Amino acid sequence: MATGTAAVLALTLAACGSDDDPAMPGMRHNASPEATRSAAPGAMGDMPGMxxxxxxxxxxxxxxxxxxxxxxxxxxxxxxxxxxxxxxxxxxxxxxxxxxxxxxxxxxxxxxxxxxxxxxxxxxxxxxxxxxxxxxxxxxxxxxxxxxxxxxxxxxxxxxxxxxxxxxxPGTVTRTPLPAATTSTEADGYTVTVKGELMAGMAHPLTVRITKGGKPVTDLQPYLDTYAHLTAFHEGDAAFAHLHPTTEVHGDHGGPELSFHAELPSSGNWRLFLQFRTGGRLHTAALTLRVG
Structure with a gap:
């Protein structure tokens, strides 16, 4: 998506944290309850790591x-x-x-x-x-x-x-709007850039590139048997999707690019959480992805 990447992919970085602190600093926002809709699981064809x-x-x-x-x-x-x-x-x-x-x-x-x-x-x-x-x-x-x-x-x-x-x-809640769209942002000094064109219900390649100080990052460490863990939730109903990179793992030498098989079942905004590890520390990037 030359124009599509800007229009379809929205990327915002929210937080980072360690594997022992699942809440991730910077992600503890107040929000008003929204109605979540129960739905039967959707039937999707097999996709690696999904x-x-x-x-x-x-x-x-x-x-x-x-x-x-x-x-x-x-x-x-x-x-x-x-x-x-x-x-x-x-x-x-x-x-x-x-x-x-x-x-x-x-x-x-x-x-x-x-x-x-x-x-x-x-x-x-x-x-x-x-x-x-x-x-x-x-x-x-x-x-x-x-x-x-x-x-x-x-x-x-x-x-x-x-x-x-x-x-x-229970308690006083304040709604936090979904962050504005962007294709590249930072967390812990790392710059994360997303490239790809996604349409609902169709499999497309998705690439994540990670750099630091303008230089490619090549020291990603394995996390849960892969170089990055990617989870997605759909705006409105919080429908769940779980994707993984297809990049092979070779010790502590991952990056700078990670390739994904991406297939999200419905259009609209999806909030993605990309987790990757360097130097023994787990980083978490929150991504708002617009799917057509």
């Missing part, structure tokens, strides 16, 4: 007999907290056996309804199948909690699932 394809759009709490359950419908604002949940299988019992996906048995995401406050954590599971996701302080508002997993047994063995539930964080 949970949206096999796992659905994440807006449902149950799929194919698997259900995400939690006793937590509200969480306290402004302090570290724990979100507890279980995944029950078609037999109604908690699932305790999961396949490793990018070195983890469970990927857990928290996003507020205005697509701020992103957290990506890896919860721990007790022997009875109860998971606990440790969350950094949440700002007041409406949140959606996503669990991405692959059962290692039963009817869903080997199938990717993304299920979610909503949570309310």
């Amino acid at each position: 949970h949206q394809a096999a796992g659905g759009n994440g807006l449902a709490g149950a799929r194919d007999g698997y259900r995400l359950d939690s006793p937590d419908s509200t969480l306290t604002a402004g302090r570290r907290t724990a979100y507890r949940f279980t995944v029950t299988g078609p037999d109604g019992r908690p699932v305790t056996s999961f396949t490793l996906d990018q070195t983890k048995r469970m990927h857990f995401y928290a996003i507020r309804s205005d697509l701020t406050g992103f957290q990506h954590v890896h919860p721990t599971m007790a022997s009875d199948g109860t998971w606990t996701a440790g969350l950094s302080p949440l700002a007041s508002g409406a949140w959606r909690m996503f669990a991405a997993f692959t059962p290692d047994g039963g009817r869903g063995k080997g199938k990717d699932f993304v299920l979610s539930r909503t949570v309310t964080v």
Whole structure:
């Protein structure tokens, strides 16, 4: 998109943080609750590294007999907290056996309804199948909690699932508008530039280039078995998509360009969160992407 890149791709950098601080400094904004719409998972063809394809759009709490359950419908604002949940299988019992996906048995995401406050954590599971996701302080508002997993047994063995539930964080809320569009911005001194042309429901190449001080970055370190982790949420309903670069991993020598298979199912604004590691530190870039 020569004109399309400017018109279709919107890129804004929001924050960075360490792997041990999922809230990412600069992402703790207040936002007013927005209504989130429940929807059945969308059927998409297989795309390498894309949970949206096999796992659905994440807006449902149950799929194919698997259900995400939690006793937590509200969480306290402004302090570290724990979100507890279980995944029950078609037999109604908690699932305790999961396949490793990018070195983890469970990927857990928290996003507020205005697509701020992103957290990506890896919860721990007790022997009875109860998971606990440790969350950094949440700002007041409406949140959606996503669990991405692959059962290692039963009817869903080997199938990717993304299920979610909503949570309310009481308190005074202030809406944060989606940031303005741009194709290049900075975080922690790194400049991130996005190139590509995306149309809803169609697969297109997407390239991310990372530089620092005008020089190409070539010291990206592996993070979750890849050089970058890319998660997307759709404005309005917070539909979920999960993409990964197709670039092969060769030690601590990633960059400056990362190639993605990108296929987002619906038009409109998508908020992307790109996570990459250098020098042992995890950086998080928030990207607003306009899909035609």
